[in-house]
Amino acid sequence: MVMSKELAESRSAVKTNSLTVIQAINNGLNVMLGKDKHTLILGEDVGKNGGVFRATDGLQEKFGENRVVDTPLSEAGFVGAAVGMAFNGLRPIVEIQFLGFIYPAFEQIATHVTRTRTRTLGHYNLQMVIRAPYGSGVRSPEIHSDSVEAFFAHMPGIKVVCPSNAYDAKGLLIAAIEDPDPVLFLEPMRLYRGKREDVPEAKYSVELGKGKLVEQGDDVTVLAWGAMMPVALTATEQMRQHGITCDVIDLRTLYPLDKDIISESVQKTGRVVIVHEGHETGGVGSEIISIINNTSFLYLRAPMERVTGFDVPVPLFALENDYLPTPERVSQAIRKVVNF
Amino acid sequence: MVMSKELAESRSAVKTNSLTVIQAINNGLNVMLGKDKHTLILGEDVGKNGGVFRATDGLQEKFGENRVVDTPLSEAGFVGAAVGMAFNGLRPIVEIQFLGFIYPAFEQIATHVTRTRTRTLGHYNLQMVIRAPYGSGVRSPEIHSDSVEAFFAHMPGIKVVCPSNAYDAKGLLIAAIEDPDPVLFLEPMRLYRGKREDVPEAKYSVELGKGKLVEQGDDVTVLAWGAMMPVALTATEQMRQHGITCDVIDLRTLYPLDKDIISESVQKTGRVVIVHEGHETGGVGSEIISIINNTSFLYLRAPMERVTGFDVPVPLFALENDYLPTPERVSQAIRKVVNF
Amino acid sequence: MKVRYPLFQIIDKDGNLTNQKYEDKLTGDKAKLLYYHMTRIRTYDQKGVALQRQGRIGTYVPFAGQEASQVGSALALADDDWMFPTYRDHGASLTFGADLDRMLLHWNGRMEGCLPSRKKNILPASIPIATHLPHAAGAAMAETYKGTNNAAIAYFGDGATSEGDFHEGLNIASVFKAPVVFFNQNNGFAISLPVERQMNSETIVQKSEAYGIQGVRVDGMDVFAVHIAVQEALERARNGEGPTLIEAVTIRFGAHTTADDPSKYRDQEKINRMRDEVDPILRLERFMTMNGMWDEEWVKQINAVIKDEINTAIEAMESYKKPDVAIMFDHVFEKPTWTIEQQRQNLLRVGGRK
């Protein structure tokens, strides 16, 4: 395991707390609301209820109803209102209750959130964050389990971020809130209450657009993000026992992708396995393959493999674990690229 | 130029008319409304006005207001109503005035149009077509020029089709209307009133999911669709003069892609140039690259190249020709893969 | 607005007749039918909560308090009518004819349970709020297109009225005079948001004005009132008079779902205390008692039948054959695309999860 510089630093002098991902997010929001009066939270049930996952727990009590605003059930309406607020100098943080309920706001995002800066040649910029829990594996009802980051990675004008652990969750969230451009911040539901990590109490940020080398190896580059990180790591751990070692990279930002960290690793290993839970066709994996084709063609020793969600609607929960990539499927792919 | 079998047949005995793309579409709708009483057209200005591009010209007069229905300005509403009609045995053909105005109906498409068959294990199927003019290059206002096929190619449960000429336009449209599943039918605005072609008067169809080899060559495989076909062909024509010959494939269906025609060609040429006007990152091109990586890795002699719209909002029309792929950019890419 | 749209009521919470006009319709048979269905879905609902607690099904959505609204409306439908329910309207679906074991399977995350019935036109519960309202409009328009006499009903909550699809669905239905009833259950909350902060209008029914359609505000705890209001609306629909917006004023007694803790955002204790007073089933029982329709024997008997039926369905649900991964691939298109076929084979090769 490589300890990242940030993490190493964080673990030295600074005061830290042991937090889950959801707590780290709550903490990041708390820090930023405290720091900047122009920042406010909008969404369904974010106030008294503290969000259906408790991401905003306690924040309305602390900052008041103007800063943590329960909106009507109206995604286009409140994403649109956030756009208007951002025109007018506020920095809204919008919660979409589940990523699958972002669709009613799709037009607002595709035509305004992403295009305002270009449309006004920089006169207006929208400093706003849209947070959304995403992904399958927690026995949610239909539409609550979508992993459609690819839609947004294809939209010029918005960055797409997805942490896989508590430290990154807080740091990336703060970076997203401070970014002068719109950011879609995807939160892996499946990891919300998983492993705790030491998270600095103070404000810090993790740079957008940078992946992280989480595990080092020689044979294969494994690329993943969010809830697929533990799946990837379980598989590479198994592979290590069979003498196959992998670079495992947590991409963390899905647009723009960290081309450099990807190519550096691929040019070392020559073999690639990408793991994501979104549908295979047109998923972010296909863009990663295209980038590698571009940067590292001559280094490749095997066709790149994707281990992804299938080209089927995310099934109800009785089959969700069949839909999702498993360590077995990842291991299989690793073996395949090694044995090619 | 290779003459396709269909085209060759069509030019023998059958009665044909020389039609533009838009006329061929009008003709296809006419044929299908005449054939099947359960088929109807819904959309903005499709009635008396005959559609802003005249795709439905004369059809309301001929078939009546029940069959060609002017709807309120309400994309979610009338796509949703079409879903309800399709539940109830009708076969609606919905016109979205410009592809950039499909966004308000995105939720309907992402959660119902595409998922109903799976959700009901086949009890309900939605035999419906969504037609939309797409693309830049005709001096339209903002949002009227989007080419976002990639969103829909990433949605399990809908086929995505895009003709580049009058013959295919009618044949693919009829196939789409007859397909038991939802089809998004993208119409290249820029070609609406371009070259005329002999189009059989009678009903015929062009199979969905099949590309077409339009030009044959040895050195490079050029893949394109819709309005980029003439751009690709101009470039390959120029290249031919420099002694470089290309397979030019009109993909015609963007989901599911015709894997076989692609691999067959790539395994011959070893070099690939993909041309599309959608944004590069996460465009359909990236999926094509991924498929080729999978099927033809050992045959590749150079990194595959993409010539695409940029990762920027489609600009207003003063810059639209700078945004769009040009024959020069395609030629450049062809030279690049040849000289690699 | 409450003046313009007075609450339509036939019996009050003590079971007294407050509206003489409909006295004739309140026969013993009708009362028993309504009582039976309310009791049936209440029993099922209680079982649902219990099964979830025992970990035998996933998250469950209780509807206790809304039985009169769901039963009164569902029993107003004719056999060939169309029902478009939400996740909370399984009481209505069951009453209209959904298969009990299918419904339970659905709570178990089984795709086989998604379709409520193979016989009745009951659509799968709509999860994305308000998206099914345009469907109901379209299904109803198709009936007009075909020249039949069938109608559609769409169920939705107070929160749903804030979504664009509510508006677009009602507007389209109104323009085309679609034979559809938009049946709103205003249970006062959208998860944690009280209806007073969902909207600035005093009532939901007044939103009918925006579409120039009929609006009716009805006591959603009075099964007779709901039943008759929906009957009348359906009749108008069949007569070509277009859609009606009905606001049934009701109460969600419990949590939003079994994953929700209502005490976080409302005085749940107060609701628990007043439950019996306003309970729609007890209200009907009081009426029946006062009017000599109450038959202790019959009640015992139906309770036994219901218990039996539900237990049998639970058994069926729990002994249902294991989920087959193939069904996730087999119904995306009529014929799987090569991508889906390939993915399916790959999964089966690795073995999937057993």
Next chain:
Amino acid sequence: MKVRYPLFQIIDKDGNLTNQKYEDKLTGDKAKLLYYHMTRIRTYDQKGVALQRQGRIGTYVPFAGQEASQVGSALALADDDWMFPTYRDHGASLTFGADLDRMLLHWNGRMEGCLPSRKKNILPASIPIATHLPHAAGAAMAETYKGTNNAAIAYFGDGATSEGDFHEGLNIASVFKAPVVFFNQNNGFAISLPVERQMNSETIVQKSEAYGIQGVRVDGMDVFAVHIAVQEALERARNGEGPTLIEAVTIRFGAHTTADDPSKYRDQEKINRMRDEVDPILRLERFMTMNGMWDEEWVKQINAVIKDEINTAIEAMESYKKPDVAIMFDHVFEKPTWTIEQQRQNLLRVGGRK
């Protein structure tokens, strides 16, 4: 509904005062100011159509007939208020303070012309119908948040009322009592669809009932009435009384855009014939004449000034520096991502189109 919302009018089409209450406000200065602006945007509009015919600009969106609505409303705004126009409201934008050459550049497909003003809060014309209504709500909410006294106005057509974003925007604004005026120009058509088939409600103003907000139906050909109705609505907004929905009943004299042929779907001849009778500028002229406010010399003078101003702006537009491809890349993000930077460099290397 027309009874509940009578048409607010101050002068009728012959120029007669029909509403004594506002007599004091109809000063000669006010009349001249309104007349000047209507004449200015009419001249500009005619020039726009002509320039398009000559191929000097792209598709143009004429607003002839709607000058009273656009000028009356725009002049009601205070300097720091927010304006959210559509593609047809450039008359309003110009009146509020948009730069003339910028507006023309915009019709020439130039991104440099997209932002109407660097000084006033005028948003770029919204192309996707109704999407800017929630923005207006949000900008107004931000004013409340900051504790200022500024308000917002959103323009939209009759067709826009069918979109979900209309509904969501008004609902949110109503819930938060946002200081915003929703200014509808009901010009009778959405491209080819007459308003009677856009909706089943008799008026647009009655849609205010759905949100429990103030609604005003105003004669959109009467610039005084529009002006005062909007002033009053803005005042209510600033006083914390929340949003108002104003329906200005007006007429689109010409085509939807220069690419549209209205004779395909309506009796355009009839509209041409009645134009002078209902023309909002002629109406004001009649009023001014009857009330001794008409000054031939002054009219000549403003006409000359306007002509000059517009010709200068056209020259500026036509001599504007060539479009620079870089601007399409440079403003997607504050700092271009590597993808954008790479694409930009590639394009510049190939040379782009010159």
